[in-house]
Amino acid sequence: xxxxxxxxxxxxxxxxxxxxxxxxxxxxxxxxxxxxxxxxxxxxxxxxxxxxxxxxxxxxxxxxxxxxxxxxxxxxxxxxxxxxxxxxxxxxxxxxxxxxxxxxxxxxxxxxxxxxxxxxxxxxxxxxxxxxxxxxxxxxxxxxxxxxxxxxxxxxxxxxxxxxxxxxxxxxxxxxxxxxxxxxxxxxxxxxxxxxxxxxxxxxxxxxxxxxxxxxxxxxxxxxxxxxxxxxxxxxxxxxxxxxxxxxxxxxxxxxxxxxxxxxxxxxxxxxxxxxxxxxxxxxxxxxxxxxxxxxxxxxxxxxxxxxxxxxxxxxxxxxxxxxxxxxxxxxxxxxxxxxxxxxxxxxxxxxxxxxxxxxxxxxxxxxxxxxxxxxxxxxxxxxxxxxxxxxxxxxxxxxxxxxxxxxxxxxxxxxxxxxxxxxxxxxxxxxxxxxxxxxxxxxxxxxxxxxxxxxxxxxxxxxxxxxxxxxxxxxxxxxxxxxxxxxxxxxxxxxxxxxxxxxxxxxxxxxxxxxxxx
Numbered sequence: 351x352x353x354x355x356x357x358x359x360x361x362x363x364x365x366x367x368x369x370x371x372x373x374x375x376x377x378x379x380x381x382x383x384x385x386x387x388x389x390x391x392x393x394x395x396x397x398x399x400x401x402x403x404x405x406x407x408x409x410x411x412x413x414x415x416x417x418x419x420x421x422x423x424x425x426x427x428x429x430x431x432x433x434x435x436x437x438x439x440x441x442x443x444x445x446x447x448x449x450x451x452x453x454x455x456x457x458x459x460x461x462x463x464x465x466x467x468x469x470x471x472x473x474x475x476x477x478x479x480x481x482x483x484x485x486x487x488x489x490x491x492x493x494x495x496x497x498x499x500x501x502x503x504x505x506x507x508x509x510x511x512x513x514x515x516x517x518x519x520x521x522x523x524x525x526x527x528x529x530x531x532x533x534x535x536x537x538x539x540x541x542x543x544x545x546x547x548x549x550x551x552x553x554x555x556x557x558x559x560x561x562x563x564x565x566x567x568x569x570x571x572x573x574x575x576x577x578x579x580x581x582x583x584x585x586x587x588x589x590x591x592x593x594x595x596x597x598x599x600x601x602x603x604x605x606x607x608x609x610x611x612x613x614x615x616x617x618x619x620x621x622x623x624x625x626x627x628x629x630x631x632x633x634x635x636x637x638x639x640x641x642x643x644x645x646x647x648x649x650x651x652x653x654x655x656x657x658x659x660x661x662x663x664x665x666x667x668x669x670x671x672x673x674x675x676x677x678x679x680x681x682x683x684x685x686x687x688x689x690x691x692x693x694x695x696x697x698x699x700x701x702x703x704x705x706x707x708x709x710x711x712x713x714x715x716x717x718x719x720x721x722x723x724x725x726x727x728x729x730x731x732x733x734x735x736x737x738x739x740x741x742x743x744x745x746x747x748x749x750x751x752x753x754x755x756x757x758x759x760x761x762x763x764x765x766x767x768x769x770x771x772x773x774x775x776x777x778x779x780x781x782x783x784x785x786x787x788x789x790x791x792x793x794x795x796x797x798x799x800x801x802x803x804x805x806x807x808x809x810x811x812x813x814x815x816x817x818x819x820x821x822x823x824x825x826x827x828x829x830x831x832x833x834x835x836x837x838x839x840x841x842x843x844x845x846x847x848x849x850x851x852x853x854x855x856x857x858x859x860x861x862x863x864x865x866x867x868x869x
Contacts (some may be wrong), residue, residue, distance in 0.1 A: 415714075446594040450692045503537070518802035519555065543578055548620050584623075599693060
């Protein structure tokens, strides 16, 4: 089966991992005694970081970047580079960016706060707290606990049903869709990255906390106490901010500016809906470095905050996932971090708990590994690890992925003839996506989803297999501009027991197929 391309999802790329699986790491990490004085050494480290930033911005064609470094309880370095859009105003430490999946650690911290307040417990069964929560496997549904919601070990397909946000489905439908997703791994055994489980967690937590939404909850419990006055959670808010960056899509030939979309990533809530800047995110890092304290006040208990940083599932030999955080082991200490990627922005937020140093990198370019690579370089310098060219590794991976994606949609030299689409037209039904109608319009077949009015054209590929391409109608124009009008997988007609083509399968990505049965 050819590989289909995903459309602008949150990314957690491990193409250039922090000191990957081949690194020689002792079984027991010795405590670091000789903690560096970064305020003294910054004259040695910062020029190297800035040089790598300039190199990386040129390599990836990044219009603008903001970086901040926190040491203990102070923001000791904050600077903007480049512009908010090509040829536009300069980026500074207060320029607003989408921060994508780095939002997940905010969710896990609000869960830790809820445990502090006896609103819930980490090992509470989710289905008891929220009876509407249901997965395809009844045993997994029964055993799914609060600490599983953000631990990325559900066994569900990676990025399960995220495409529904692009197609305009509401929150209830996204969460409901999980019950139709067949697992790809056994529960709690394998790292599989998902977003909709976080949406379910945020909704459940808001209900139990008697707040109208998770956005209201995080503002009340984290943003306001930390003084993160400019951090927001909607497309309208970042659009209205006088000092905001514009998003850009990465291509091998250069970056391209794209519009904001009101649905994506915001429809996924605490999985990745926050907008922020370096100055605000530095306050967030100060809370994490101080293990739950901020300016003399305890906002979350150390014990429950540390629970979010406990490894829940392995990713590589030296990298694990906790609750909204990635934990990387290095010869000279741990790195706690997460990255974020939306269609036009990328971010890295992380810290060295043994050193009291935190780093935030925000860029107005789709995540192809640039913020992680820059942060990895900084960690290497601080930890005095052997130098590694993280930027080149990330760029090579991005180019290879682009080539593979493009090759997947190249038609065979001698394709099989397509079936008579007029005979296949009519009403169809999907358990996940609902009713749809297939019609022939101007010589091409178009599948229209009744619940959202999204229209998907069937472009001939090979016989009964077609390339799926979302048409840029109405609000979907901005979606397709964000994605560069890339294909959205394949649509393939399948025969029933009598040999008639009565089923239409949408193969969106590997492991995710949506079946439409002809009515």
